[in-house]
Amino acid sequence: MSDPAAVEFLVLHGLAVKKAGTAEAVADILGEDPGCVGPALEASVESGRAVEARGMFMATPAGRGWLIEGYGAVFGPFRAAPEATEAYERFERINRDLLRLFTEWQMMPAGNETVPNDHSDAEYDNRIVDRLGALHERAERPLEQFAALEPRLGQYRRRLENAHDRVLAGEHEFVSGAKVDSYHTVWFELHEDLLRMLGREREEQA
């Protein structure tokens, strides 16, 4: 990353995906040196595209608008690549299965109704952890395809790997916890990142 405007654009994009974060958190998403991300965030604050409070940065409406306007040009080659479309289709299919899996992790069937999973049934939980692993492996292919086109996206692979590993180690919060870098948290951010890059709308399952 050399051109300051390009750096600022990417950094602001990383911030928008996460909504708010420290320079370190944004650097982690982008796989960049915090020493390079920090000044770019400062520059965004200067130009009114971001605000800062106690070390946390957040994109302003002006900053968001600037991103939306710029996406087409910055990610044009990505949007035009047939591999990106193909990988995104794979991603969407896995996304459907994953969201169903998170739902089953949180709610389990009891007769003809569903109740919150209190995680007292290890066998039930293990089967879901196992399926998460299978989907994690299935996701490798599209993630590789994305990273080949846009190396920055390789960071998601690392973060998903980390979340999966912690799930295997019995840290159940890392399946779908909303306050940690759980598998769902990282996947949700990746989804948002891809939608922004591809200029698509979020399609929710009915």
Place this chain on the structure above:
Amino acid sequence: MTPVLERILILDGSVTHESDVVGGKGASVARMRALGLPVPPAFVLPVDECRRYHAAGRRLDEGLWPCVLEGIAALERETGRSIGDRSAPLLVSVRSGAPVSMPGMMDTILNLGINDEVEEGLGRLCRDPGFARNTHVRFVREFGHMVLGADVDGLPDDSIPAELRAAIVEDTGKAFPADPYEQLEAAIRAVFDSWVSRRAIAYRRHWGIPEDGGTAVVVQAMVFGNLGPGSGTGVLFTRDPVTGAREMYGEWLPRGQGDDVVGGAVDPLPLAAMAEQLPEAHARLLEAGRLLEHENRDVQDIEFTVEAGRLYLLQARTAKRSAQASVRTAVDLASEGAIDRLTALNRVTPEQLAFVLAPRLSEEVRAIAAVLARGTPACPGVASGRVVLEPDAADAAQSDVILARPTTSPDDVSGMIAARGVVTERGGSTSHAAVVTRALGRPSVVGVGEGVTAAWEGAEVTVDGNEGVVYAHRLQTAEVRYDDVPGLNTLLAWAREVSRVEVADETPEVLDLDESGVQLDPAGGLDIDALADYMRGAKAVTGSMITTADGARAVVLSGVPTVVPAAGQQHALLLLRLAQAEGHNDKEKR
């Protein structure tokens, strides 16, 4: 005597086998057959064969295969069908069975043995070519995915087998075997190989499970619930899983097969329909249910199939049930003498009890409240507040707010944390919004309709995440009365009996753990023993951490005689926790 061939075990029930030899599934089949229960015939390649395979550098040795053929012959004798036989084909399932279940092991492959010719024969046999086709497609998919490692999920369900196979061959560069025996050999290898899958290795590393173990392979005959009029499939719960009532509950799908019931693709009939249609099989099923519940000392969930009048049990396990049913069945089973009272107390988790006692909208309130919108319930619970449409507004709000969004992005998560409840216009019960609100425990209703929420800005509403309704105004919730939860008073009486700690509403000289800022966290704060030391000698304690398992154990260890509920803490929950802690500490002492 079991015909123990040199290298395989036929699970005919003449002896039971340990799960460290035949794996969990194999042991369960052997045990059920030993009880005289009708289970489709099966044989197992024991764990040792997996060790041998890996010791030989991933090679099945020559001595094993003739034994596998013997096993197949035994299944053929018992079912009267044969592998590859077009007039009466035998299909089998192949599954892994490690002594300890772990991720990364191969999933079950069903319907192995089918190919184009067998499909035709099966279609004639059950007079249902569509079913034979589905069975074939499903097998090709599963085999392609699990054994050959293909990723072909993009192909539609009505693909024809030849197209699917071609796509799999193209994706993997591997041949797709048509010969049932080649299919079987490849599936057995795939099970053994899964022992050293990346995920299985990572799991064993995390949990310190030795690498030199292995997995068994269970090969079992498939039975068909759609062979003519005297056939069907269903599930039986030995007690009602929703209410916990002492009556058998089940679903029956005449001429249905396997996943039709579990998958919910077709609406099944009540079990009474089976009693009418197939009284003998029905009577045998109930008898099997009673026997299994008695043996396992807990409510059972049994999947079964009737093939041409003959009942088969496919799977029996501890039934999942509603929180309310957990309370009732635990108390009933103890009253019947199946389990002791301490076990009953441990069968109800504090999370279940909290769910049972969570405040709800009463029917009277719901009947007169104004409905703003209906959607899909995503996270249970009831929440009220003023509607905000922007996550930043939820972040900044000083009072209770409900966040309403068209759909959600990661942007909205901090707003969802700040809000009491969440409503979205688009999306269903598996949307990101649904997942996040459940993770946060924020009552939510999703998919209320495009453009519906904009008019609510600033209004007070109530989100009912149990029913999927958004009401106008802040509605009063009602506390659940203990008398209204069957079994609860008895359970709490037992908790008082077991626990030496009393829960009292008010007492002088209370040590307030929250006020003293004591933290239970071995990393930086106190461990259980240190916390117990800290409390020792106090006349009574109070604190939010006492509803955690470790907090309750520390109280019991300290010998403090009285606990006073902290703000918002439920009496019943404290009692249950303390009784469970008493049992836990007793076990440690022994």
